[in-house]
Amino acid sequence: MSTGKYISITTINYPTEGVKTIAKTKTDWTILAVADRKTPPDWDCQNVRLLSIEEQKAFDSNFAKECPLDHYAGKNIGYLNNARIMELLSDIRLSDDPNQIGSNMRICYERLVEAQIISQEELHLVDLWLKDIEEFNKNVEMVPAGNLI
Numbered sequence: 767m768s769t770g771k772y773i774s775i776t777t778i779n780y781p782t783e784g785v786k787t788i789a790k791t792k793t794d795w796t797i798l799a800v801a802d803r804k805t806p807p808d809w810d811c812q813n814v815r816l817l818s819i820e821e822q823k824a825f826d827s828n829f830a831k832e833c834p835l836d837h838y839a840g841k842n843i844g845y846l847n848n849a850r851i852m853e854l855l856s857d858i859r860l861s862d863d864p865n866q867i868g869s870n871m872r873i874c875y876e877r878l879v880e881a882q883i884i885s886q887e888e889l890h891l892v893d894l895w896l897k898d899i900e901e902f903n904k905n906v907e908m909v910p911a912g913n914l915i
Contacts, residue, residue: 830846851883
């Protein structure tokens, strides 16, 4: 039975000692390993559910359908597999507008704190991270993703 606590990883290797340790110690957590093309076909780890490429593509999520294979962002598909998180964040849209990215992320994390999925301390870390991104963006000329080609 899930407590609402989720860990999502991507992997191209067999379970590492780190993954095995987490799986043994976080038995009240749902742990998902999001597969990609390099993930061994016989990947298996007790207390970890492997989300196959086929399951990811069948998932009712625009992000899951558009997320490139073999990319670390695939771990977010694991989080979207949590119905509670999906419901909390369903009205938030991604954007490549640097002015909107930070505020959307902040809203996402605030909702996760309110739902007690992440801690207030984690929200503080997110604030520090967003501040770093804001400072970085001041010194970089941003090009909308659609204009890269």
